[in-house]
Amino acid sequence: MKVDRRSFLGLGLGAAAGVAVTPATWKLMDDSSIWTQNWPWTPVPPDGEVTFEDTVCTLCSGNCGISVRKINGRPVKIEGTTGHPVNDGGVCLHGISALQYLYDPSRVKSPMIKTDDTWKEVSWEKALAHAAEALGNIRKADNANAIACITDNDKGTVSGLFKRLTTVLGSNNYYTMDTMEKAWATTIDAVNGVKAHVGFDLKNSDLILSFGSGFIEGWGAPVYNFQVNARRKTHGIKLIQVEPRLSNTAAAADKWVPAKPGTEADLALAICGVLITKGLYNKKAIQADDPSFKAFAKMAQEKYSPARTARTTGIDVASIQNLAMAFADAEKPVAIAGRGKGDSAGSTREFAAVYALNCLAGNINAPGGFWLMDKDPAEVWPSIEMDAMATQGFARAKFVETDTVDSLMAKVTASAKSPVEALLVYNANPCYSLKNAKAVTEAVKKIPFVISFSSYMDETTQLADVVLPSHMFLERREDVSLTGPVPLDITALTRPMVSPLFDTRHPGDSVLSLAAAMEGSVAASFPWESYDACLEAVKAPVWKALSEKGSVVKEPVSLVKKIERMDFSLLLNDTAVVAAEGDEATYPLVLMPVDNIRLTGEIAASPFAVKTVSDKVLKGTDSFIEINPETADQLRLSQGDEVTLTTPVGSAIVKVNLFDGIMPGVLAMAHGLGHTMAENPYVGGKGVNVNALVGPVMDAISGLDAAWGIRAKISRV
Amino acid sequence: MDSALIPKGANRCPFPVFATGIAVVGVVLLWGVYAMGLCWIKGLNQTNMNDYYGFALWIWADLAVIAIGGGAFFTGLLKYVLGIDELKNIINLAVVIGFICYSSALLILAIDIGQPLRGWFIFWHANVHSMLTEVAFCLSLYFSVLTIEFIPLILENRQVDKVPFFHNLSHNMHTAMAVFAATGAFLSCFHQGSLGGVAGVLYGRPFAFREGLLIWPWTFFLFTWSAAAYGPCFTLLVAKMVEGITRKKLIKDNVIHLLAKISGWMITTYIVAKIIDTIYWIAVTAPSLGFSVMDFYTDNAFYGIWILFAEIVLGGIVPAVILITKKYRENSKMLLLAIILGVLGVCLNRWVMVLQVMAVPVMSFDTWALYIPSWQEVATTILPVAYGIILLALAYRYLPMFPQEKELSTEK
């Protein structure tokens, strides 16, 4: 038999026919499609019992109550806790994304030491010994005060531990990052001479006059304010927004008053002037014959007459008077300040002017008004031990007079050799979030030894020499005090929702073990076995309630009982006016950083949050600047054009976004972009950090950073 | 080398020349196959399609090749059912073109779907309300019919024909061809129509939406009619191209003119219907949904009113006038112009009904979506063209495609 092509034909046909009458073909066809329905590389989340556990979100100062949905103990979703005094079930996009922060690819997974610019993962013992040795050497050189420490704020036991460590090491160089709460506190101190925590009873007010506050864009306790905003429709609360740009708050407001940038204080003072002239202020609250009030009244009426102010602010006389009338007519008006989210400080003059408005309305400590709260931290700290090195170091002068990291960094920049020899950084990312971030980065580079306690490889941590990585908040137990300007006094306890994923430690435990490694009086000042023990001991006055209920809500809040004086003479000081850096001839435009609720500052936003960011804020790796079409026309620019944006501080290539809602001549650029974490490409390497384009302006009164913008120019690339 | 396979008495170029030509086109084909492979293995992220442009370049190509492949069913209908016998001289070409176009269309569909291994769901889990289901069923059935129509031609290959079984099979199939042609025409009417329906039923897309008869929007009938009208244009165009490349006269002028005339009248009737449809759409349909016609042609960088003009006047009225006028039709240059304009016209119509539909914003705050295909899409779209050229070349070389070829070459 000859094998030819017909044989092959037969073979093929036979095979085909044979297979066709077996189940193989049909079953395989079905199975192959089922295979595509169950591709092994598409994850199948395991099922199990659903449970909910409550904790507190610490991503911002709002401290919302969150409920973590778990499947067989595995957290899968974050929701707002219903009935929680701050957020009553609501929750912001960052809080919902918290699990992405837990699994963030830029998490520092174990202690690390940097040698010759390369990171090496090491054991905790080694990292601690390394840090202790460096700090010990500085102390031994009788230079203990050259150790500085930066934390986000000074509330709670963990900050307390850092402050304590700094002290017992022998340094008074402990700094916290600027926030509007800090600016408010300074203002109140200057005006009334009292230490108070500010809270606005917005829920019960009937008119909110906001001077540039991103009231519904992350200001204060964001979710709390969203709910206040939602109440406006049902409870007739009016909102007036003073701001040169139609922000989301301005859009939601009943009235938008687009004052020229940086003239908010002028407008507030002009309104004061009108109220005083017309006698429309609360006579009970104000002692009209007080000489300091008289001086203030004279200044407000003359220097900030509607006619003059109309020129400075661009708001016409009638509008200014109408604003004043609206404020006077309201039963429970309240004026608020703190730009954007209030993540930075601001001009004391602006805060004081707005505070003056509230004082004139007589709403201090009144329902629906401006509350000066007296918050008792309810902490008991044992005494500290200071050895000779510590005593000597601590007796030295602080590097800078004001408690601002900006000033500290400026000092480092200005000195040939950094006066700071070791820097401890916890819960702060100055290399990203301070103005003129590039200069800050250079300053940090000059510091010989930096210890970061961050959970993430953020901009500051990248420059560290040792990282003692912290658990992120879902992995730890810690007391948190509400710091946002809400009329609530809550101390809450975060609880571990998941056992730590990596070889990280509770920052409190890191401080304790670092102190232990230092031995001697330093170790002796931290007598607790663990942070948990410390927490229980220090919070002893409220521990029972805190540990059982998860939070201590003080109700009613205690308000500052007596306000002895009310002195606005600081407003008479002309030098307090904060102008934008740069000369108008070279830089004809004004650049304002603006806050965007969908982006964050210090810690980069989550992949989910970045996903929600408009393509008119970020496209690919390009940041956009908002510009009025009229200004763009003059510059012959159109939507999407690439331009070089130059300010006295720096320059960047950005794209143009035409927006009718921004004042001609003003540029706006979103905060929160330009993070550099290479490990997290979902958020890192996108856009430009606007802080690198704006320099700090030291407030003449408080010394805090008061910059609200900078002069700028743009040219086509 | 391969002369034993070449039809008797036919004059073909030497094998090396032929092979070289095929190889050149083959390279393009391979490029397309590579792109196709990428789309299958890596997924449709290889394209520049997006959630706004879910249907794009190659779906246009799909619709276009089906439209211009319409010559097969329509010529078949004319010859076998209506008995216009002269058309037997061009029917083979029409069938081969149809086969190429339809196999390409099916291939494109197989690449276009996100889950090719589930492609059979369209048959197994069919949703009878969907135009696409109708398309899939009619398209695959008609493709089977075309294959059956193509087989006798293959069997006529000199070597195959020698096998008595195949010879008889071929003969018997020929006698039954009228039945197949009729079936094909019926199926074709439906799937051409349902392809038109694909856009016309989109009542969420005012640019595409058309009222209609029963479940079929007007586009259903317009697509069928236009495929019948313009399909022969493409058949003629390919005939002219083959003649040009081989530098031989293959089909007698009377056949060409006859088909051109029929096509002309079909285009004329079609374009009248299309104009009525367009006017109704402009005057009634779109305004009832809140759109004025210029909303569809302004505010974007590409789609201007020119496209409507080009489709209706340049691609419709002009070829219609040329083809129905004896003087123009019989002027070879005018004829060529008309069939080229016709083919472009129908392709443009399909473009508009696929791509512009996706581009036009519907929500008042939405924006136009324009899109530029990726190279993978372009390559995949060119793939059928290369495949078509190769198959046509093979068919021409080895099969007696043009019954008049011998006669005409002797005449010469």
Add this chain to the structure above:
Amino acid sequence: MSELEEKTENGSTDSLEMGVSEEQKAEGDSGIGAGVLFFIAAFAVCFLSGWLLFPNLLYSKKEQPFNFNHALHVEEMGGCDSCHYFREDGSFAGVPKLAQCVDCHAEVMGDTEDEAVFVAEYVEKEKEVPWLIYSEQPDCVFFSHSAHVVGAQMDCVSCHGHIGESTTMKPYEENRITGYSRDIWGKNIWGFKKNSWDRMKMDDCAECHEKETGSKGACFQCHK
């Protein structure tokens, strides 16, 4: 080109054609015969392997971690729901977790080798038993036990068969392509079934739904 073509045409085509034709004729007869033979052979091989070999190749067999005696447990514990219970939120707990078993099996209580393995390997090591679930539906399926057991008052046997009476665990057969348990498609390779529990494909759900509720139901009734 046309010149070349002409040359070819006037060349040797005719003689060549004759040659080929002769050769083919000679081949023709035996060729068809061989073709038929090959056809039959290939048909037989493919037919048989499709029926006999294919089903065996398609599934891999896996043994359970250790044997479990359902009958014994039913006798001791009572009905199915004493171990396979509903949680308060209405969800079905399915195969018991270790914690549940430990309620009784904190220490070895019987004398079977399987229990000894269980206690030694899992209870003492606090490790969940990696049971292979015969009726595991794919991820896209949402099956409400409470709708069927409480709502429709169905018994477990209707879908799961008489597993409660079994004393040993049959090997778990996994489809190598899809990863499904063989019990979903059914033992019969064509998918034919005799009893309601022989198959657990969507068509089987739909069949019963159609019979009992008059409709196959909307997709989201059972998909997620």
Add this chain to the structure above:
Amino acid sequence: MTQQNHGNAHKFGMVIDLDKCTGCGSCMVACMSENNVPFKEDESNKKDSITWMRVYKLTNGKSFPDTDVCYLPRPCMHCGGKGDHGHSPCVSVCPATATDYDYGTGIVSQIYTRCFGCRYCMGACPYHARFFNWWDPKWPEGMEEYLSPDVSPRMRGVVEKCSFCFHRYQAAKDKAYLEERDTVAEEEYQTACTQACPSGAITFGDLNNPDHAVHQLVNPDPHHCGRPRNPKAFRLLERLETNPKVYYISEREWVRKAGDNYLDGEWEKAKMKKTKGHE
């Protein structure tokens, strides 16, 4: 089934108060987190970014300082289709029945394992509420730990969209069955976006149930396929007769006008008619 269930059928729907919406994006993220929505390194091409819930920014087109902005969250509209018969634009075109209209709930499903990725439904949807998985979903190492088992993750090559968190209805029904109840209470079935919205701008419930807030807010007209009788409420692209189950409320006229397309002067005419009708 259709006929049978019409009597006691639910019609789940959503009402979004655009005056309360601040554009904060919580709903978008709550949705992504609830429904295992994947993300890519670059999500700034919004035409290729899976956002079941997407918040659009609308402007009134006026120049400074008369500009106004409104945020409009857009989930899947779960259209009832022409005549509210369940032939939604997308359902009617899907060739493989991978998306269907549930007459018992009014919810438009999407079955990822049935879909073969022809994307016809996306072309049919004027709201761009449907998304194609151009890529295999991929999570950074370890992050797939947070995926929820209630919603199956999608594979490359299929279409996905908002399901009104149907799995939450399944869970609520599970509980109701166990407790031998026939009905699911209003608060038992709420979508993730509704729950998360810090402004309380989203309301969700049964439009057929007069006791539910959604019904009270918009007062749907059963004789006109659920058209809102509240003059401040509107549905997107009402004129296309898609009959969405998502309603919007705004006091601002320009916002209501932006909800549909109108020829020059038509809006004013329609407004006149509407006010007359309500007198």
